[in-house]
Amino acid sequence: xxxxxxxxFGKILEVDLSKGEIKTRPLSDELARKCIxxxxxxDHFLTTEYKxxxxxxxxxxxxxxxxxxxxxxxxxxTRASFVNQSVYTGLISHAEVGGHFGNEIKWAGWDGIYIKGxxxxxxWLSIKDDKAEIKDASKxxxxxxxxxxxMILKEMKDPYARTAVIGPAGxxxxxxxxxxxxxxxAAARTSTGALMGNKKLKGIGVRGTKAVxxxxxAKFLQxxxxxxxxxxDREAWQGIKRWGTGGLLEQKxxxxxxxxxxxxxxxxxxxxxxxxxEQAARTFWKRHVACNNCPVHCLKLGVIREGxxxxxxxxxxxxxxxxxLGSNLMMKDFAGMMAMIELCDGLGIDSxxxxxxLAFTTECVDKGVLTAADLDGIKVKWGYADGYLxxxxxxxxxxxxxxxxxxxxxxxxxxxxxxxxxAWAVQVRGKEIAAHDPRGDKNRAYSYAMGQCGGDHHEGDxxxxxxxxxxxxxxxxxSFVGGYPWAKxxxxxxxxxxxxxxxxxxxxxxxxxxxRRIITMERSFNVREGISRKDDRLHKRFITEPLPxxxxxxxxxxxxxxxxxxxxxYKYYGWDDxxxxxxxxxxxxxxEYLIEDVQKAKKNL
Amino acid sequence: MKEEIKIPEIINKETSRRGFLKGAAxxxxxxxxxxxxxxxxPKEVKAAEAPKVLQRYLFAERQNCTxxxxxxxxxxxxHGGVVRPSTARIHVYKHKGVVDxxxxxxxCDDRPCIAICPTNPKSLTVDPKGNGIIxxxxxxxxxKCMKCQEACPAQYVRANPDTGQPLxxxxxxxxxxxxxxxxxxxxxxxxxxLVANTLGFGVNQAYRNVxxxxxxxxxxxxxxxxxxxxxxxxxxxxxxx
Numbered sequence: 131x132x133x134x135x136x137x138x139f140g141k142i143l144e145v146d147l148s149k150g151e152i153k154t155r156p157l158s159d160e161l162a163r164k165c166i167x168x169x170x171x172x173d174h175f176l177t178t179e180y181k182x183x184x185x186x187x188x189x190x191x192x193x194x195x196x197x198x199x200x201x202x203x204x205x206x207x208t209r210a211s212f213v214n215q216s217v218y219t220g221l222i223s224h225a226e227v228g229g230h231f232g233n234e235i236k237w238a239g240w241d242g243i244y245i246k247g248x249x250x251x252x253x254w255l256s257i258k259d260d261k262a263e264i265k266d267a268s269k270x271x272x273x274x275x276x277x278x279x280x281m282i283l284k285e286m287k288d289p290y291a292r293t294a295v296i297g298p299a300g301x302x303x304x305x306x307x308x309x310x311x312x313x314x315x316a317a318a319r320t321s322t323g324a325l326m327g328n329k330k331l332k333g334i335g336v337r338g339t340k341a342v343x344x345x346x347x348a349k350f351l352q353x354x355x356x357x358x359x360x361x362x363d364r365e366a367w368q369g370i371k372r373w374g375t376g377g378l379l380e381q382k383x384x385x386x387x388x389x390x391x392x393x394x395x396x397x398x399x400x401x402x403x404x405x406x407x408e409q410a411a412r413t414f415w416k417r418h419v420a421c422n423n424c425p426v427h428c429l430k431l432g433v434i435r436e437g438x439x440x441x442x443x444x445x446x447x448x449x450x451x452x453x454x455l456g457s458n459l460m461m462k463d464f465a466g467m468m469a470m471i472e473l474c475d476g477l478g479i480d481s482x483x484x485x486x487x488l489a490f491t492t493e494c495v496d497k498g499v500l501t502a503a504d505l506d507g508i509k510v511k512w513g514y515a516d517g518y519l520x521x522x523x524x525x526x527x528x529x530x531x532x533x534x535x536x537x538x539x540x541x542x543x544x545x546x547x548x549x550x551x552x553a554w555a556v557q558v559r560g561k562e563i564a565a566h567d568p569r570g571d572k573n574r575a576y577s578y579a580m581g582q583c584g585g586d587h588h589e590g591d592x593x594x595x596x597x598x599x600x601x602x603x604x605x606x607x608x609s610f611v612g613g614y615p616w617a618k619x620x621x622x623x624x625x626x627x628x629x630x631x632x633x634x635x636x637x638x639x640x641x642x643x644x645x646r647r648i649i650t651m652e653r654s655f656n657v658r659e660g661i662s663r664k665d666d667r668l669h670k671r672f673i674t675e676p677l678p679x680x681x682x683x684x685x686x687x688x689x690x691x692x693x694x695x696x697x698x699x700y701k702y703y704g705w706d707d708x709x710x711x712x713x714x715x716x717x718x719x720x721x722e723y724l725i726e727d728v729q730k731a732k733k734n735l
Numbered sequence: 736m737k738e739e740i741k742i743p744e745i746i747n748k749e750t751s752r753r754g755f756l757k758g759a760a761x762x763x764x765x766x767x768x769x770x771x772x773x774x775x776x777p778k779e780v781k782a783a784e785a786p787k788v789l790q791r792y793l794f795a796e797r798q799n800c801t802x803x804x805x806x807x808x809x810x811x812x813x814h815g816g817v818v819r820p821s822t823a824r825i826h827v828y829k830h831k832g833v834v835d836x837x838x839x840x841x842x843c844d845d846r847p848c849i850a851i852c853p854t855n856p857k858s859l860t861v862d863p864k865g866n867g868i869i870x871x872x873x874x875x876x877x878x879k880c881m882k883c884q885e886a887c888p889a890q891y892v893r894a895n896p897d898t899g900q901p902l903x904x905x906x907x908x909x910x911x912x913x914x915x916x917x918x919x920x921x922x923x924x925x926x927x928x929l930v931a932n933t934l935g936f937g938v939n940q941a942y943r944n945v946x947x948x949x950x951x952x953x954x955x956x957x958x959x960x961x962x963x964x965x966x967x968x969x970x971x972x973x974x975x976x
Contacts, residue, residue: 204808204818230804237821279832289828289947290821313832339821339896347816362919371923416958417834418925420803425920427801431833433959443833443959 131158136345137199137632138162143240143262145255147329148189148247152262157241163634163644164720167198169224170604170648171242172213176222177651182658182727186217186321187328192246195235195294195334198606199632200624202236202342204354206361206423207611210235210294210311211603215655217328218305218321218539219560222655223583226603227309227317228421228429231292237338249330254295256286257336267332272298274476275310282335295333296323297478299526303327304537306483306562307526310475314419314429314445318480319561319586345633353626360615360623362425370610371418374428375449377407379457382449387682388570390458392512393489394556394671397567398680405456405464410447414468426610432468439465444472450587453565454485459492459512466515473519477526483539484525486562488518490540490555499549505532556669559584559661568672569685579668579692580699582652593702597645604648646703647719650711653703654724657731663709666696708735791866791909791931792939795837797954799928802827802835805920806913806929813912821896824904825913830951834958837928838947840891840904841939842866848883848892848903859883859901865909875900889943906931 133140134157142155165174172194184191194213201208210232216223235243238259245255252267265285270278278295292312300307300323307323308316326332344350361367369377382389383402391399403409414432421429434442442465447456451471461467474481494500495510502509506524509517524533535543540562544555556563558578564587568575573591581589581596588609590596602613605624616623621638628636653661667673672687700707704715710732716725807823814824828836848868849859858875859868878899884892892901904911910931917929945953 202818204812206803206805237819276832290826312829339819341817341819344817351812351816358919368923417798418801419835420801420920422803423805423808423920424803425805425922427803427920431959441960 131156131160134159134162135633136343137203137628138167138241139236139239139340139343141240142242142244143257145243145245145262145264146247147245147249147253147264147331150249150264152264155244159632162199162241162632163636165648165651166601166604166644167201167241168196168209168211168604168606169213169226170600170644170651171196172211172224173222173648173651173655175244176213176215177655177721177724180215180655182731184215186215186220186325189248190246191215191325192244193322193325193329195243195245196606197232197236197240197242198604199342199628200605200607202233202338203344203631204351204358204423205607205612205627206354206358206425207421207608208232209421209606209608210317211606212309212317212320212322214320214322214325216305216321216561217324219584220659221559221582221584221661222652223320224603225309225317225320225322226588226606226608227294227311227315228608229292229312229315230422231294231311231336232606233422234292234336234338236342237340238336239338239340243334245329245331248328252330252332254282254333254335255331256282257334257338258286258288258291259338259340267330270295270332271301274298275478276313276476278333279310279313282333286335286337288337291335291337293333293335295478296326296331297476297526299477299479300324300327301332302526302528302537304479304526304528305539306480308474308478308480310478314431314475316475316480319482319583323478323480342631344631346630349630350627353623353630357612357616357623357627358423358425361611364615366614367426367610370426370428373407373411374418374430374446376410376430376447376452378449379406379447379452380408382453382566382570383457386571387677387680388567388574390453390565390567392460393458393493393554394567394669395493395554395675396678396680397570397682398678399457399460401460401462402457404462405447405452405467407447409464414464421608424608424611426608428610434465434468437465439469442469442472444468445475446471450565451481451485454482454562455488455518458485458489458565459518461513461515463513463515466519470515470518470522473522477522479522479526482564483562484522485565486540486556487525487536487543488521490543490551491521491536493554494547494551497551497554499547499551504535506530508532554671556671557585558668559665561585563587563669567677568668568687569677570680570682572687572691575668575672575687575691575695576699579666580695582649582656584665593699596649597642597702600645600648601641604644643719647721649703650705650715650719651721651724653705653709654711654716654721654728657710658727660731660734661709662735663696663700663707666699666709667692708732710735790933791906792842792933793839793904793906793911793914794841794930794932794939794942795839796926796928796930797836797950798958799921799925800827800835800837801920801928802829803920805916806837809912809916813907822902824902826893828947828951830948830955834951834954836947836950836954838889838891839929840868841889841943842868842904842906843888843940843943844937845940847886847888848901851882851886853880853882859903862905862908865906867906867908868903869905870900870903872898872900877901888946890946891943 252271254267275297308318418427419429420427566574577589590599807820917927921927
């Protein structure tokens with residue numbers, strides 16, 4: 131075991147909340163090179179430390195907040211990765227979040243934060259360089275994310291600290307609760323918020339003052355500057371600079387025809403002009419916000435200027451929030467939609483899953499399966515923001531009959547309701563899907579159905595892109611800055627940066643093998659939990675109900691498409707017909723420790 | 736319909752009273768500074784120093800800042816070659832998570848930091864080429880003193896975490912790297928935030944008096960004109976958003 135020469139500090143902060151202990155866990159260069167950091171490193175800990183059928187709420191469950199070797203260096207657009215076993219689906223999951231939070235962790239001298247155990251009373255974690263402390267958070271408990279963020283910054287007495295906090299939804303154990311970073315950025319889709327709430331960990335504040343050790347600074351800097359220039363020059367980002375991902379709302383409606391509408395019933399929604407990027411740019415946005423050193427600045431902040439939500443400062447609409455809480459709910463009321471988005475951020479709840487749940491609920495009401503009595507008398511109809519706002523609030527606090535029901539998520543709700551509601555309970559492996567309709571955008575099915583996190587729009591649209599994304603997530607890079615322009619170059623731009631930074635001699639082949647290793651690691655974890663080919667599929671709505679209108683009228687994601695997708699995918703990664711990694715594949719990727727578990731799971735199929 | 740008639744009035748009231756008065760005060764202050772100092776200063780400089788010195792000033796168009804901190808990174812690269820924002824000679828302060836305020840050295844014409852520097856000879860001097868402030872690390876007594884930090888009206892001066900000495904903006908000899916980085920990162924739809932120019936005019940002496948927190952509050956007002964109490968909150972009940 132050798133200590134890393136550069137790119138890493140060689141230590142991970144290990145926090146045991148049960149004992150109130152803080153330790154340092156050394157990180158070797160070998161492990162760093164094998165799984166890079168961020169999602170990959172978290173996957174390594176999850177597969178090595180958990181046994182099959184692990185209880186996500188167990189005492190030894192952990193949250194790993196990972197950063198990569200490029201965090202804290204000149205490289206633009208680095209992020210942080212929250213990795214844990216989802217309490218929602220029981221599967222592996224990782225959420226990447228932008229901002230400066232990840233870099234502060236790195237500058238504080240850590241390659242990641244590993245948090246296990248459960249505190250007896252609410253706590254928050256303060257990290258200032260080497261000094262980490264578990265502090266009392268009883269005053270913050272129950273507060274929304276905005277207030278908590280302010281309280282932590284005040285207690286840290288450092289205006290340059292950055293935070294990651296949970297809101298009431300996480301405290302109350304809503305399984306799709308999110309972690310909100312720096313007030314507006316969400317690490318969601320992983321139920322990390324619920325796990326943090328279960329651990330009684332209200333938030334984390336970080337501030338660092340160190341520099342990342344670099345083996346060959348001049349050479350690294352040159353590589354990083356070349357990479358930056360590639361991102362600056364990329365024409366496609368001019369649109370993202372201007373409209374963020376909000377502008378995609380119009381694009382997906384008029385061009386791709388994959389804008390989800392009315393709980394995935396159609397992709398035709400001309401009313402998007404009332405809630406899309408153009409409307410936002412004209413009446414709402416005030417500022418553009420960037421992550422570290424990033425030329426894309428895709429986050430938009432705005433303020434509602436009239437009506438009953440006047441004065442509301444909110445972030446978005448992004449494509450996913452605008453799709454799930456906008457077109458999927460047939461919203462025409464822009465201010466109402468923004469209020470929903472901001473309420474989700476404030477309460478610390480995943481806006482994608484929330485949108486899925488609300489749309490499912492509305493269709494249930496439409497079809498007469500749910501009545502007003504089941505929903506505490508709240509009026510629920512397409513496009514009615516006030517009803518939805520009240521439902522979101524109840525969901526986050528698990529209040530009343532409606533709150534308790536909706537906080538279960540679409541799959542469990544439909545199981546409870548019955549009456550054929552599975553037909554419109556759109557989810558993949560128990561998680562609501564994001565805002566791209568796979569009938570209009572067939573490649574997106576790869577991301578939803580084949581991606582290991584399940585139902586996630588950000589896993590990559592082909593086997594090759596998924597490998598790209600696996601590396602991007604492990605390097606904790608933004609896909610906008612790094613993913614698209616850098617990863618497809620040969621050798622990937624990342625290799626040019628990593629070698630002088632870490633003192634490695636990584637080749638293109640090793641880079642892609644690492645990517646396959648990370649995906650196979652994630653797959654093996656899921657296989658142990660009982661996932662196989664039968665789960666690698668979309669919801670049947672996309673397979674049985676053709677698009678009723680729009681330019682792609684009549685399109686289906688057919689069973690044949692599904693078969694083709696699965697086979698291409700398994701072949702690329704060297705898995706068998708059932709989607710189980712073969713012994714030879716595991717051996718070639720140095721994952722021998724997983725062979726026994728995977729074989730056992732295969733027998734139980 | 737009723738609502739539609741009522742609301743513009745409210746907007747007008749709040750914005751005109753707060754935003755307009757504040758804006759007026761700022762421009763008035765700027766104009767006064769411009770008239771007095773702008774008229775007097777160049778003569779003094781010309782008399783004291785070699786003729787035709789290009790006086791450059793750093794200026795931050797605060798509302799254009801995206802908070803990417805590219806300026807900090809570029810500054811670090813220029814001064815040491817390794818990214819380490821805690822030692823950057825420019826910093827970006829995030830106010831209430833909503834606005835980003837670049838905290839810069841305005842290169843004031845009266846230079847209170849140099850005026851107060853107690854060492855003999857002075858540890859802080861002006862770079863005649865680019866109007867930057869140069870620190871003499873040998874004579875500076877660092878954390879024992881830090882009078883320059885107290886004297887800086889912009890609360891710009893920070894101590895180097897290693898040496899305890901103040902971090903001063905030397906304008907990179909007249910062509911600041913932070914400005915280049917800012918220009919590179921900006922573009923659609925707004926222009927860069929940082930500018931290095933000959934525009935001194937004494938306006939900087941009005942700008943510098945606005946402390947980062949105050950600048951944050953102003954920017955919040957200016958851009959978001961929030962209602963009473965700042966921002967809407969989920970509150971304990973979760974209502975009111």
